[in-house]
Amino acid sequence: MKKKVLSILLTAAIALSAVGCGGTGNTNTESSNESAESTETTGDQSDAETGSEGADHAEADSQDAATEESAASDGTKILKTAASFAYPSLDVHKEYYGWYTSIYGVSEALFKMNENMEAAPCLAKDATVDGSVWTITLNDGVAFSNGTPLTAEMVVKNLQRVAEVNERFAYLADFEMSAVDDKTIIIDTKEVYPTLRNELASPELGMVDLDATTDFDNDPICTGPFVISSFQPEGDVEVAKNENYWGGDVKLDGAVFYYMQEDDPKLLAMQSGEIDCYNSVSSAALAVYEQEPENYNVVSIPGARLQFYILNENTLDDAVRQAINLTVDKDKIAEYLSGTVSPAVGPFSTSAEYGKVTVPAVDTDKAKEVLEADGYTLGSDGIYEKDGQKLSINIKYYAARALDTLALLIQEQLKAVGIDSVLGVEEDPDSTYIANSDFDLALYCMIADKSGDPLYFIESTLKDGSYYDCGGFDDAHCEELIDQLKFETDTTKRAELANEIVQIAIDDNAFGYVGLFNNTTVLRPGVSGFAEDIPFDFYGIDAETDIK
């Protein structure tokens, strides 16, 4: 009997001390890490570490060693970072693998999106269009990592291969492509195709030496500033400097991409000095980094990843949809997601020409009026009802990209005006509620602006029958405008069209655009050039990436 009591108490004590140690251990690690950092970077804080316990000393020592190792004690600069995804293959053209070969600095496309969301020259110098015929000129001296120059003919072959192996780019097969000389490619798109230049910046259209590459999955020969030195399918990836880089000197000697899916390990790895930088910082981690601005350089810029919800027009009548859109307070939601999200107006950044739309301001009184005008009456429990039926909507979401927080907040905001809701979480939205339209309000997150042009998002969410048009939005005038947008070449006109189309969807209360994720990157002081100022997810290290 005594033994039993004792053992229970012991277990409790162990459990409690484990919890306690966890907490204090962390803070101590943080502070010792801090001291290691500051001695390294400033060199004038030698007495920072005094009061911690023995165990923490050992920990701190090993960290010191770790930090020194990464900080070029032997003259080599290896950048260590974390990647949220890891694919089974490095085949640039297939699936989304090209996004990662681009992040690894291995593959490059003809153009590269810059911080102003424009397709800037990269492998190609320029692209000019005359009617439906595009003339693309390659940059001088462009060559693969094996020294072979990139020819116009090779570019055509590459584009043809992408059309074959990637269904998202199958449309390239309809174009007539030919190499005029070594440096010039002519692409006849048959119909006017205004966005080709931006499309050519897609990371999936990275150039691969098709003749010399024998193993596309593990060792593609590309033009980027880095070459693969070790590739573990769905695991860690190591790259080394490309000694023959056509664009000049590469500052880093190499880089390691650790596969870390979750936010917590990345935060801990950053704190312990195992990695030097990473992007898509979560709001929890951001709060930790912001407490120590001297140790972490956080760069946050407006991004293109959009959190939005689709309202099901088949199950919700106009008044309810309008009331929902009048109620959901984006600014409030952004406040909770402290710094990782900026409130959205439309699907695109308001700084873009095609992001100029207007949404009615949040007005809960008006929301109530709208409901009451539609015949709803407020029940005794504070929830509206009509014909004895409680107004309760079915909110579907998946627990990533902070959509779980969004779901909770939207539920609460709706409840405050008298709309009840039930939350339903799915692991894979694409195979569940997006596919079968089983929702009243569906939360989703996707990159709205993939290439500095509005067509992609508009076509995939607003066009009748498109994949994300699962809420039943259908407008004849809108269809017409989308068709016009497809062939409009003038950028100003395109922007006007896009604004008009999105405005129709907004006025119809078919969607709610909640927030645009900021691209948040955290870097150790001295680390720079991790694509932290480019609002796209598919760039990482390049020739300019450096550790000081």
Next chain:
Amino acid sequence: MKHGTRREKRLRNRIIATAVLALLIILATTFAGILAPNDPYATSASSIRMAPGAQYPFGTDNLGRCVFSRVLYGGRTTIAATFLLVFISFLIGTVIGMLCGYYGGILDTVLMRLADIMLAFPQMVVAIAVAGILNAGMTGAMVALGITMWVSFARLARSHTFSIKNEAYIQAAFFAGKSDFYIIMVHIFPNLLAPVLTNALTQIGTTMIGLSGLSFLGLGVVPPKAEWGSMISEGRAYIQIAPWAVLFPALATIITIIIFNYLGDAVMDYMEV
């Protein structure tokens, strides 16, 4: 009751003391509505992750909700679900056990082999799989745990029925022309109630861990409902900046489980004396 030995007395005091603690917990969570200082579901952007203080005794979580109120309300969810689940398993298990023990034969063989199969799988693994498939919030989680839980009750009830069945008074009742139902309800059930109830008490702790565990994994309660396991899970990401959001629900879980386990053990010891 026989005249108590010293040991018996000590054990009885122990049971009373723990039972009082257990009762306190149950009362505190039952009257959460009165005791909670704040609305457990009200979010507040101005008080995100506030440290414990006068207004929020246990601080606030990531959405500015009062952790203390949530712990109280969460306890209600966890404890109510646990009691209900244990009671249902107790009912089903005991009935099956008594029938098997009393009639034996093919019924006994089939049901007991089924029980053996259930026992062959680790309880938590089965629960995770079933809860994942059912995807129906707390009910799903309870079904998932209940699938394996009835087995221990059934086996216990069966073995006790076996031994009771051969007692002379059962034979007497049988020859007096009493129906099987009457014999089971009047003569067998009261005699095996004590050991089976003790088992039920000891099951409370494990069930609570099971339910909280499933909620922690996102297979239990549907948000925003407060539950200790899901609170720990939600607060986990912020453990470095707001440790209280994890610490207090974790402490509540640990303390509650220790008290109920201890109560179960004490009662079991008392029965053995």
